[in-house]
Amino acid sequence: MFAILCIDLRPICPPPDKINKPEFYAISLSKDCMDSKINLYKMTHVDTKECKQFYRRSGLDVKSIWPKYTVCAKALRGGECLWQSGVFLVLKQDNKWMLAGFGVHGPGCELPSRFLDYGMYHQWVLTVLERIGKPAITRLAPNILIMRRRLTSVQRFGPCDAEETRAEIFTDHTAILPFSPKARIAYYNFTILASYEYSCIVFRCNQNTKAQPKIRLRRLCLASRPACYQFSTLQIDFELEIGYFDNVEYHVNVYGEELKFLDMKRMLLDSNKYLVRPGIPESYNIDVNHGGYFQKEGWLG
Numbered sequence: 001m002f003a004i005l006c007i008d009l010r011p012i013c014p015p016p017d018k019i020n021k022p023e024f025y026a027i028s029l030s031k032d033c034m035d036s037k038i039n040l041y042k043m044t045h046v047d048t049k050e051c052k053q054f055y056r057r058s059g060l061d062v063k064s065i066w067p068k069y070t071v072c073a074k075a076l077r078g079g080e081c082l083w084q085s086g087v088f089l090v091l092k093q094d095n096k097w098m099l100a101g102f103g104v105h106g107p108g109c110e111l112p113s114r115f116l117d118y119g120m121y122h123q124w125v126l127t128v129l130e131r132i133g134k135p136a137i138t139r140l141a142p143n144i145l146i147m148r149r150r151l152t153s154v155q156r157f158g159p160c161d162a163e164e165t166r167a168e169i170f171t172d173h174t175a176i177l178p179f180s181p182k183a184r185i186a187y188y189n190f191t192i193l194a195s196y197e198y199s200c201i202v203f204r205c206n207q208n209t210k211a212q213p214k215i216r217l218r219r220l221c222l223a224s225r226p227a228c229y230q231f232s233t234l235q236i237d238f239e240l241e242i243g244y245f246d247n248v249e250y251h252v253n254v255y256g257e258e259l260k261f262l263d264m265k266r267m268l269l270d271s272n273k274y275l276v277r278p279g280i281p282e283s284y285n286i287d288v289n290h291g292g293y294f295q296k297e298g299w300l301g
Contacts, residue, residue, distance in 0.1 A: 012090065012097050012098065012099050013096050013097065013098045013099070014098065014099060014118075014119075014122050015091075015098055015099065015100055015118060015119040015122060016091075016093055016098055019091070019093065020093060020094075021093070022091040022092060022093040022098075023042070023091060023092040023093070024042070024043035024044065024045060024073055024089065024090070024091050024100070025040055025041060025042055025043055025089075025090050025091070025092065026040075026041040026043050026073070026075060026087055026088065026089055026090075026103070026108075026113070027039070027040055027041075027087065027088040027090060028041075028083060028084075028086075028087040028088075028103075028108075029086075041075035041076075041077070041078055041109070042075065042076050042077075043073040043074065043075055043076070043089065044073060044074060044075075044076060045071075045072070045073050046072040046073055046074050046112045047072070048070075048072060050072075050112070051070075051072035051112045051114070054107075054111070054112045055112070055114075058107070060106065060107070066114070067104060067114065067116050067117075069116065069117040069120040069121070070101075070104070070114045070115060070116065070117055071089065071100065071101050071114075071115050071117045072112050072113065072114055072115070073089060073112070073113060073115065074109075074110055074111060074112050074113060075108070075109045075110050075113075076110070077109075077110065078108075078109035078110055079109055079110055080107070080109055080110060080111055081107075081108045081109040081111075082105075082106070082107065082108060083103050083105070083106065083107070083108030083109070083113060084103075084105055085102070085103060085104060085105045086102060086103060087102070087103030087108065087113070087115075088101075088102065088103070089101035089102070089103065089115040099118050100115065100117075100118060100119070101115030101116050101117050101118050102115060102116040102118060103115050103116075104116060128153045129153070131153045131155065132151060132152065132153050133149060133150075133151055133194070134149075134155070135147050135148065135149045135192070135236070136148045136149070136155035136156060136157055137217065138157045138158055138159075140159060141212065142212050142213070142214045142215065143204065143205045143206065143212045143213050143214065143215055144202070144203070144204050144205075144215070145202075145203040145204075145215050145217060145240075146158070146159065146160060146200060146201070146202055146203075147198070147200075147201040147203070147217075148164075148198060148199060148200055148201070149192055149197070149198040149201075149236075150197050150198070150199065151197055151259075160199075160200035160202060160255065163199075164199040164200040164255055165199070165200055165253075165255045166255070167255060167256065167257055168253060168254065168255050169196065169254050169255065169256055169257070169258070170252070170253075170254035171251075171252065171253050171254065172251070172252040173249070173250075173251050173252075174188075174249070174250055175247065175248070175249045176244070176247060176248050176249075176250075177247045178246065178247060181209075181245060181246045182245065183243070183244075183245055184243075184244055184245070185241060185242065185243050185244075186241075186242040186244065186248070186250075187239060187240065187241055187242070188239070188240040188242065188250065188252070189220065189237065189238070189239050189240070190237075190238055190240065190252070191235050191236065191237050191238070192235065192236050192238070193234065193235050194234045194235065195258060195259055195261075196256055196257070196258050196259065197256050197257055197259055198254065198255070198256040199255050199256045199257075200254075200255045200256070201252070201253070201254050201255070202251070202252070202253040202254075202255075203215055203217075203240060203250070203251075203252055204250065204251045204253075205242055205244065205248055205249065205250040205251075206248070206249050206250075207244050207245065207246050207247060207248040207249070208246050208247060209245055209246045211245055213242055213243060213244040213245075213248050213250075214242070214243040214244075215240060215241070215242055215243075216240070216241040216243070217238060217239075217240055217241075218238070218239055218241070219236065219237065219238055219239075220237040220238060220239050221237070
């Protein structure tokens with residue numbers, strides 16, 4: 001049975017909640033980075049007990065190199081070989097390709113191979129991705145707020161340090177002088193954009209009386225409810241509510257830098273001028289049952 005390799009690429013799906021007669025495959029790239037060949041092996045599941053017995057007999061049952069969550073499988077053909085880290089274990093179910101695991105450096109092909117069980121880490125991956133670009137807010141005092149928004153999953157809190165305040169991209173200073181001393185509320189709207197990385201934004205208010213003004217921050221969102229809970233949008237609007245009694249001054253200092261985006265089409269066009277391309281056959285099929293390439297001249301691997 002042969003399947004034609006198409007160029008219509010679609011994102012691979014996460015592991016299914018329930019497994020129902022799936023077909024397992026392992027996908028590996030050629031060791032030579034100039035070689036365009038992709039190896040596809042049809043796999044069968046190996047029981048955990050059998051897998052551990054094999055590694056124990058082989059002297060490879062070392063705790064430090066055995067992942068906490070693993071799934072074991074072996075190819076139906078291919079003999080004995082050594083697989084590098086990064087071989088993908090995928091399954092096909094209901095005509096969908098789903099990621100099942102990442103290979104661990106060690107025995108491969110027809111030998112029991114260990115794969116990092118991606119199903120145990122999928123929720124963690126989603127959490128990390130959702131955290132990218134999510135603003136981190138620190139309240140230093142009732143009248144001082146610090147906000148950061150960086151394109152990483154690591155959030156920082158606390159006062160701004162010298163490294164974060166090297167480049168100021170915006171500043172604002174406004175004074176409000178009321179006619180009579182009584183409790184009042186002022187509003188300050190601002191927007192952060194995806195084209196900037198905000199290392200530190202400082203909101204600070206002061207007034208002449210002993211009582212400190214109070215700052216409250218909330219997000220402005222006119223879109224539907226699901227979109228209002230996301231932080232990976234092109235812009236995020238906020239409203240700053242300032243509660244004060246007498247005349248008040250508020251300061252906004254924004255530190256960060258504008259992101260530089262590459263023109264991918266131009267970059268690829270320039271790089272292709274100096275790229276030595278590997279030879280690619282005009283047409284080829286993949287044997288999804290046994291693994292390897294079949295070309296007009298015969299087997300390639």
